[in-house]
Amino acid sequence: MTETTSPTRPVFIVSDGTAITAETLAHAILAQFDLSYQQTRLPFVNTVEKALDTARRINSVEKERGVRPIIFTTFVDPDVMRCFNEHVSGHIIDLFRKFVGPLETELGMKSAHSIGRTHRIRDDEKYNRRIAAIDYTLQHDDGQTNRGLDEADVILVGVSRSGKTPTSLFLAMQFGLKVANYPLIPEDFDRGTLPEALQPLRSKLFGLSIKPERLSEIRNERRPGSRYASIENCRQEIFDAESLMQREGIRWLNSTTKSIEEISATIMSELGLEKLHTV
Amino acid sequence: MTETTSPTRPVFIVSDGTAITAETLAHAILAQFDLSYQQTRLPFVNTVEKALDTARRINSVEKERGVRPIIFTTFVDPDVMRCFNEHVSGHIIDLFRKFVGPLETELGMKSAHSIGRTHRIRDDEKYNRRIAAIDYTLQHDDGQTNRGLDEADVILVGVSRSGKTPTSLFLAMQFGLKVANYPLIPEDFDRGTLPEALQPLRSKLFGLSIKPERLSEIRNERRPGSRYASIENCRQEIFDAESLMQREGIRWLNSTTKSIEEISATIMSELGLEKLHTV
Numbered sequence A, B: 001m002t003e004t005t006s007p008t009r010p011v012f013i014v015s016d017g018t019a020i021t022a023e024t025l026a027h028a029i030l031a032q033f034d035l036s037y038q039q040t041r042l043p044f045v046n047t048v049e050k051a052l053d054t055a056r057r058i059n060s061v062e063k064e065r066g067v068r069p070i071i072f073t074t075f076v077d078p079d080v081m082r083c084f085n086e087h088v089s090g091h092i093i094d095l096f097r098k099f100v101g102p103l104e105t106e107l108g109m110k111s112a113h114s115i116g117r118t119h120r121i122r123d124d125e126k127y128n129r130r131i132a133a134i135d136y137t138l139q140h141d142d143g144q145t146n147r148g149l150d151e152a153d154v155i156l157v158g159v160s161r162s163g164k165t166p167t168s169l170f171l172a173m174q175f176g177l178k179v180a181n182y183p184l185i186p187e188d189f190d191r192g193t194l195p196e197a198l199q200p201l202r203s204k205l206f207g208l209s210i211k212p213e214r215l216s217e218i219r220n221e222r223r224p225g226s227r228y229a230s231i232e233n234c235r236q237e238i239f240d241a242e243s244l245m246q247r248e249g250i251r252w253l254n255s256t257t258k259s260i261e262e263i264s265a266t267i268m269s270e271l272g273l274e275k276l277h278t279v
Helices: A020-030 A048-065 A078-087 A097-107 A124-139 A164-175 A186-191 A196-204 A212-222 A231-248 A260-270 B020-030 B048-065 B078-087 B097-107 B124-139 B164-175 B186-191 B196-204 B212-222 B231-248 B260-270
Strands: A009-015 A037-042 A070-074 A091-094 A154-158 A179-183 A205-209 A252-254 B009-015 B037-042 B070-074 B091-094 B154-158 B179-183 B205-209 B252-254
Touching: A009 A020, A009 A048, A020 A037, A020 A070, A020 B020, A020 B097, A020 B260, A048 A078, A078 A091, A091 B097, A097 B020, A097 B091, A124 A164, A124 A179, A124 B164, A154 A164, A154 A196, A164 A179, A164 A260, A164 B124, A164 B164, A186 A231, A196 A205, A205 A231, A205 A260, A212 A231, A252 A260, A260 B020, B009 B020, B009 B048, B020 B037, B020 B070, B048 B078, B078 B091, B124 B164, B124 B179, B154 B164, B154 B196, B164 B179, B164 B260, B186 B231, B196 B205, B205 B231, B205 B260, B212 B231, B252 B260
Parallel strands: A009 A037, A009 A070, A070 A091, A154 A179, A154 A205, A205 A252, B009 B037, B009 B070, B070 B091, B154 B179, B154 B205, B205 B252
Antiparallel strands: none
16 A cells, blocks of 8 residues: 555546445445545436536536546446536546446346336335334344244344444345344343243344453443443453353354444354345 | 346355445346346455355356356455456456556555455444444434434434334434434324424424325234224325425425435435435
8 A cells, every 4th residue: 555645536426326336336446545535426317417417517626626536437327328428527437337238248138228226116025025124123122022033034142232233223224134132131141041032043143242342432432430331341241241152052253343244244144144135 | 128038047246355345236237137136145255265165166056057157246355356266157247356457547556455445444433423323313213302303414204104214224324324203293283383393403304205005005014904004094194294394395205116225315415415425
């Protein structure tokens, strides 16, 4: 990596759809560079007129700042794309076109050229499954209820504030999985066994642990200076939780330096849930 | 679009990271085709040995089924990528390499070639903001509390089951926005004004509406045969809610045929929240 003092680059993400997919990949590509950038997402550029307006808007930013913008695009409509490309000035990264042509040849079929297919509700069943997964996950957050626990695809366990809720919601939202999460509390450690409701569901269990220092930090934001947040208590709870999980043969990971995406991908991989369509 | 009777294509998404980004774009690209496919995500292929194993696994699927697989990849490590590409057979769509090279030239810097930068916790502040947004959004779901309502980036309003909760959670998860949501209920319609707590926060309000038929369907899944779910009641509530929003000058959209991503992108665009970094 080279140290640079170059000016902040304007980055535009332009699409005739939501531009959310484009943004995700743009983000992944830019993460490979030690670059200072300012990003603007411009969704729903779905007519030739809007394409022209958008191109002019981007050009004016280039003029004003004197830096060439980087422009990620995912246009489906070829006329809109052509108009945009003709009028805009900058480094264009076209995330669709490059792959769609060769894929047409490979598959021996034409692509649809219709806008908004990515995040359009194409399949009511899949969509309903996603909404049902979110509902289920909210209802089964933090051990709220044992009703229907056996319907879960995954049951996350771990001490309070170890990252169970955000991970559960991500798995539901991104993959349509029904995720319950269940706190491990001092009573469980005293008893030395899993909560009874979880015992028949061992194959669905996955544990989250975390470094005591980080846990104490997180808990202190919620309840500053409490015993709950103290480093001693965090150390004890984590020691107890990890011992319990080890004894019960529950797979677990340490979430401290991992993103929600990494935690989620690891869980799916460990529980053999990879072979599912994204919703 | 051509009608085809071709066999289901195996699709593999392979990455040395979570493969979540790759999956999103693969999904977007494949949505352009009228293709029957079965998808498997293979994350954390981060050594030459794993690359070789993965290539063999994919090759055996090709042999077994007699159909050439489509393989989306986002390898950051060039050695792993080289090994995989050399040994695998199929139509490879390399989502990174094609863009990273030209971008190195454009930026006059080398890319990092380090794995897991995309969803790695690189920036604790951003990560904490995302977690805080999810916490906030859960605490302010369904009008649970008015405390801290003025801290919201967005406040969604609408009748029960119009899609407020999933949209709120998506905005928090994907964009780190603090989103409150507030149900519009018969008492509000009788009074004919917004709930008092919302009145000073008008600029943050956005409404969701939905077709009565669809609302009735959704509500019937929760409470079959109830007055709450009846088409007459749904019609009335939606008429009242739309009238109220119109009168109060609240921007709103009809969520019936829209995905969570489309609704979210529209809201951000309407409220001028585009110029934010994705978390």
